[in-house]
Amino acid sequence: MKFAQRSGRKTRVGLCVFLLATAAQADPQGQNIYTQGGESPAALACATCHGPDGMGVGSAGFPRLAGLSPGYLVKQLEDFRSGKRSNAVMQPIAAALTDPEGKAVASYLGALAIAASSADLAPTGSVGSAAEKLVKQGDWSRNIPACVACHGVGNSGVGESFPPLLDQSGVYIAAQLNAWRSGTRKNDPNDLMGHIARSLSDTEIRDLSAYFAGLGGEGKP
Ligand code: HEC
Ligand code: HEC
Known part of the structure; x- marks a missing residue:
C-alpha cells in the first residue's frame, strides 16, 4: 500500500x-x-x-x-x-x-566564442618534430599537403568547410584519422582527408595526435 x-x-x-x-x-x-x-x-x-x-x-x-x-x-x-x-x-x-x-x-x-588557446599561431617558425613538419609543410613526396594549408593558420579553421583542429583533443584527432582510414568516416566530398589519412603511418597518426594534444586540447575538462 x-x-x-x-x-x-x-x-x-x-x-x-x-x-x-x-x-x-x-x-x-x-x-x-x-x-x-x-x-x-x-x-x-x-x-x-x-x-x-x-x-x-x-x-x-x-x-x-x-x-x-x-x-x-x-x-x-x-x-x-x-x-x-x-x-x-x-x-x-x-x-x-x-x-x-x-x-x-x-x-x-x-556564435560561442572560445578562450584564446596556447597554440602556436605563427605561420612559420622552427619545425622540430616530424609531426610538426607534416602540420606546417606536409610531405609532397606522398602528396600530403600541410594541414595548415586547409585548416588555416594555426589550424584555427577556415570558413564552412575546413574545421579547426586547434582545441580538439589528441584522442579525437587520432580517432577521426583512423575513421577515415578504415572508411567509417567517408563524408569528405573530394576525399581530401581520406587520401591524407590513408597516406599516414600508425606512428605518424600517433605523433600528430600528440602534437595536437600538446597544443592544449587534451587537458580540457
Ligand atoms: C586539402 C585540404 C586538407 C588538408 C591538407 C588537411 N585537411 Fe583535414 N579536413 C579537410 C576537410 C575538408 C575536413 C572536413 C571534412 C568534412 O566535411 O567532414 C577536414 C577534417 C579534418 C579532421 C576532422 C575534424 C573534426 O572536427 O571532426 C581532422 C582530425 C583533420 N582534418 C586532420 C587533418 C590533419 C592532421 C591534416 C594534416 C596532416 C589535415 N587534416 C590536412 C581538409 C584538409
Ligand atoms: C552521449 C554523448 C553525446 C551526446 C549527448 C552528444 N554527442 Fe555529439 N558527439 C559525441 C561523440 C562521441 C562524438 C564523436 C563521434 C566520432 O568520433 O565520429 C560527437 C561528435 C559530434 C559532432 C561532430 C563534431 C566535429 O567536429 O566533426 C557534432 C556536430 C555533434 N557531436 C553534435 C551534437 C549535438 C548537436 C548534440 C545534442 C543534440 C550532441 N552532439 C550530443 C557524443 C555525444
Whole structure:
C-alpha cells in the first residue's frame, strides 16, 4: 500500500517535470536544445557530453563544438544521419534531431566564442618534430599537403568547410584519422582527408595526435 502511494506521487511529479521540460523544448532556441535536448527523447542534451561550454571532453573523445562554423556542424549532423559518418553514439542523436533543431543548435554553437588557446599561431617558425613538419609543410613526396594549408593558420579553421583542429583533443584527432582510414568516416566530398589519412603511418597518426594534444586540447575538462 505504502509503495503504491509513493509511486503514485512519483508519477505525478514526473509528469510535471515532463510538461515543464516539454514547454521549454517547444522553443526551438539553440541553447535550450544544447542544454536540455531536442523534442524527441532520443535527442539527448548535447552539454552532457560536449561540456557546458561546448569545449568537449578531450580524454573521452567528445569533440569541441564551440566556435565551429554552423555550416560544418549541420553537415556533420546530416552525415551522421545518412551514415556517411558512422558512430554508435552520435548517429541516433543526429537522427532524432529535426532539421530546424539541428540548425538552431548549430547557430548557437557557431556564435560561442572560445578562450584564446596556447597554440602556436605563427605561420612559420622552427619545425622540430616530424609531426610538426607534416602540420606546417606536409610531405609532397606522398602528396600530403600541410594541414595548415586547409585548416588555416594555426589550424584555427577556415570558413564552412575546413574545421579547426586547434582545441580538439589528441584522442579525437587520432580517432577521426583512423575513421577515415578504415572508411567509417567517408563524408569528405573530394576525399581530401581520406587520401591524407590513408597516406599516414600508425606512428605518424600517433605523433600528430600528440602534437595536437600538446597544443592544449587534451587537458580540457
Ligand atoms: C552521449 C554523448 C553525446 C551526446 C549527448 C552528444 N554527442 Fe555529439 N558527439 C559525441 C561523440 C562521441 C562524438 C564523436 C563521434 C566520432 O568520433 O565520429 C560527437 C561528435 C559530434 C559532432 C561532430 C563534431 C566535429 O567536429 O566533426 C557534432 C556536430 C555533434 N557531436 C553534435 C551534437 C549535438 C548537436 C548534440 C545534442 C543534440 C550532441 N552532439 C550530443 C557524443 C555525444
Ligand atoms: C586539402 C585540404 C586538407 C588538408 C591538407 C588537411 N585537411 Fe583535414 N579536413 C579537410 C576537410 C575538408 C575536413 C572536413 C571534412 C568534412 O566535411 O567532414 C577536414 C577534417 C579534418 C579532421 C576532422 C575534424 C573534426 O572536427 O571532426 C581532422 C582530425 C583533420 N582534418 C586532420 C587533418 C590533419 C592532421 C591534416 C594534416 C596532416 C589535415 N587534416 C590536412 C581538409 C584538409
